[in-house]
Structures are given as C-alpha cells and as structure tokens.
Amino acid sequence: KGLTASEVVLGFLEEPKQWRLLPDQFPSKVGGRPAWLGQRALPSLPELECEMCRLPMAFLLQVYAPISGQERSFHRTLFVFCCKTHECYTFMFLSVFRSQLPRRNDFYSFHPPPEEEPIGDTAPDHSALPSGVKLCWVCGCPGNKACSRCHAVTYCGKHHQTLHWKHTHKKECSSSDATTVKTSPFLFPEFELVPEEHLFESKRNQPVLKFDFYFFSFPAALEETDLEEMAMHETEDNKVFQRFKKKTAPEPHQVVRYSRGGSPLWVSSQHVPSDKDIPPCTCGAARSFEFQVMPQLLNSLSVDATEGGVDWGTLAVYTCSGSCNQGDGYSPEFVWKQDFISEQ
Numbered sequence: 311k312g313l314t315a316s317e318v319v320l321g322f323l324e325e326p327k328q329w330r331l332l333p334d335q336f337p338s339k340v341g342g343r344p345a346w347l348g349q350r351a352l353p354s355l356p357e358l359e360c361e362m363c364r365l366p367m368a369f370l371l372q373v374y375a376p377i378s379g380q381e382r383s384f385h386r387t388l389f390v391f392c393c394k395t396h397e398c399y400t401f402m403f404l405s406v407f408r409s410q411l412p413r414r415n416d417f418y419s420f421h422p423p424p425e426e427e428p429i430g431d432t433a434p435d436h437s438a439l440p441s442g443v444k445l446c447w448v449c450g451c452p453g454n455k456a457c458s459r460c461h462a463v464t465y466c467g468k469h470h471q472t473l474h475w476k477h478t479h480k481k482e483c484s485s486s487d488a489t490t491v492k493t494s495p496f497l498f499p500e501f502e503l504v505p506e507e508h509l510f511e512s513k514r515n516q517p518v519l520k521f522d523f524y525f526f527s528f529p530a531a532l533e534e535t536d537l538e539e540m541a542m543h544e545t546e547d548n549k550v551f552q553r554f555k556k557k558t559a560p561e562p563h564q565v566v567r568y569s570r571g572g573s574p575l576w577v578s579s580q581h582v583p584s585d586k587d588i589p590p591c592t593c594g595a596a597r598s599f600e601f602q603v604m605p606q607l608l609n610s611l612s613v614d615a616t617e618g619g620v621d622w623g624t625l626a627v628y629t630c631s632g633s634c635n636q637g638d639g640y641s642p643e644f645v646w647k648q649d650f651i652s653e654q
Contacts, residue, residue, distance in 0.1 A: 318567055320505070321564065321566030322503070323501040326502040334418055339371065340371040340499075340565070341369070341370070341500040342450075343434075348409040352443060366448075366449055368393075368394045369390075371607075374386070375388060384410075385415070388643065390603070409641075410633060410636075455467060477494075499610060546579040565604050569601070575602065577623035593634040596631050597629055603625040621649070
C-alpha cells in the first residue's frame with residue numbers, strides 16, 4: 311500500500327476512515343496529527359520549531375514509501391512539517407524527517423496489517439504512543455509539559471498549552487473528561503493520501519482546477535536591459551508553467567507526485583536548485599529527489615494564501631540516496647520550496 315520507486319506515482323486525497331490512519335496501518339496521510347512510525351527517538355522540539363519565529367511547526371503530510379529489497383527500509387515513512395505563522399510567509403520554513411524500520415521490529419507485527427476494520431475501539435490515543443512517549447494534545451508531537459491542574463493532557467510547550475487553554479481546556483480542565491473535544495484548531499484538515507492505482511474511475515472525471523495567479527507591479531523606471539531580461543524570464547517561465555499544466559491536466563486533483571530518483575515537475579524556470587543546493591545526508595551520501603507536493607493540496611488545507619502563511623508553487627523533497635540506517639530515530643531530510651512567481 312506504500313508508494314514505491316517507479317516512473318511516477320500520483321497521490322490523491324480521500325475522506326479518511328480513522329482506523330486506516332492508525333500507525334499500525336502504515337498510512338500515507340495529510341493533516342491531523344502525525345501517525346508516527348518509529349515510536350522512540352522522535353524529532354526533538356527544536357527540530358520541530360520554525361527557525362525564524364521559533365514557534366512549533368504544523369504537521370503537513372506523511373508518505374509511506376518502503377524500499378523494495380532493502381530490509382532496513384521494509385517500513386519507511388517521510389514526514390513533512392511547515393510553519394503556519396503569517397509573519398513567516400516569505401520563507402515558510404519546512405522540515406522533513408525520515409523514519410524506517412526492518413520488518414522485524416519492536417513496534418509492529420511481522421505480518422501485514424488487516425484489510426478490514428478491527429473490532430472494538432479503534433480511536434487513536436492522542437496523549438501518548440504505545441512506547442510511552444507523551445504527545446502534545448495540540449499538534450501530536452512529543453510533549454512532556456503537563457497541565458498543572460488536571461495533569462490529564464501534555465504539551466510540547468507553553469505556546470500550545472495557551473492555545474488549548476483558550477480553545478476549550480479552560481472549560482474542561484479538572485472535569486471528568488479533560489479532553490472532550492478531540493479536534494485541535496492548530497491542525498490541518500485530515501485526509502488519507504491514496505496512490506493512483508487505488509482510485510475509482512469516477513475520480514478521474516472531475517473538473518480541472520484553476521490556479522490563482524498573483525500579480526505584482528514593476529518600478530516606473532526600468533533600464534531597457536532590465537526589461538529584456540524580464541521578458542526572457544517571462545517567456546521561459548511561461549514555457550515551464552505550460553509544461554506543468556500539460557503534465558498535470560490529465561489528473562488535476564493530484565496532490566503528490568512520487569518518483570524516487572526521478573525529477574520534479576517545476577512550476578517556474580526560476581529558483582530551481584542546482585546539485586550544490588541540495589545538501590548531502592548526514593551519512594555523507596548524496597540526496598536525490600523522491601516526491602513533490604503539488605499546489606492543488608492548498609485547496610484542501612483551509613488556508614487563504616492572500617493572508618500570508620502557507621503557500622507554495624511546489625515542494626520538492628530530497629532524501630538520502632542510500633536511505634541510510636539511523637536506527638529507531640528520525641533522520642532529517644531536505645525540502646526545496648518553489649513559488650509560482652519569484653521575487654524580482
């Protein structure tokens with residue numbers, strides 16, 4: 311059920327069945343709380359903070375992408391986080407982490423997960439992992455800071471404790487159920503991310519999405535050489551964007567394009583990374599392209615790009631070409647953000 315290396319595998323959104331998003335189902339998903347794969351040595355709180363505003367980043371999506379024939383990557387998931395703060399709009403800091411496990415591990419059955427819904431209560435535990443790692447109620451990331459009154463919920467830090475207090479916890483604290491409301495306002499809407507071959511044919515006949523374009527004004531006085539250079543950029547940008555539209559038109563609702571070792575589909579000729587822009591893995595191996603997040607996803611995240619914050623043309627994720635072994639821990643990877651229109 312995971313995405314595997316091939317020419318291109320497309321990912322689409324489906325309304326979720328909650329039991330299919332549990333960690334032992336090895337889901338690919340968008341929004342909600344992370345379904346952590348490795349249950350020890352989760353990313354540290356500083357790693358999950360925006361480098362600019364120092365506030366916690368939000369979980370954006372995860373892609374289950376095991377590597378066939380590589381035992382250490384029998385289970386393998388990539389997690390993407392982003393800053394939602396409006397003040398960080400220009401940069402929109404992102405982080406990517408890779409978690410992988412062999413088939414025989416401390417957390418999951420050796421056998422494939424059941425295809426049918428388990429009998430009994432399948433609601434996820436938002437307070438802690440089975441390994442004992444406590445989780446922040448607001449974001450689902452590691453959180454050891456407990457409410458000093460009820461001690462029933464924990465947080466990653468003061469910011470999310472305050473957010474929860476203002477949202478609902480002030481009324482719920484010290485009640486018989488201190489977490490009556492299960493949905494956090496900090497989270498993106500939750501969907502299952504389904505590979506192309508799992509779609510029904512009816513999904514392919516929906517209308518083409520339209521992109522919103524952002525226009526900007528130029529200074530009144532520009533040198534002729536500047537105008538010529540801008541015209542060349544516009545011409546090349548138009549070619550690249552027309553190719554992007556042509557490639558995505560047959561499947562307009564795709565939100566992820568997966569092609570490990572392939573190439574991204576850029577939306578612009580500008581701000582395209584060179585090899586030297588992609589840092590090597592901490593193990594020393596080069597990183598290669600694995601998947602990209604498409605702009606169509608923004609339509610489902612309940613965000614308004616005109617207000618700043620979350621926005622992109624495409625997000626290209628690069629991972630260790632050898633998918634090196636980091637034990638039970640989470641390895642940082644690299645993401646490149648390209649916008650529709652570059653700064654002039």
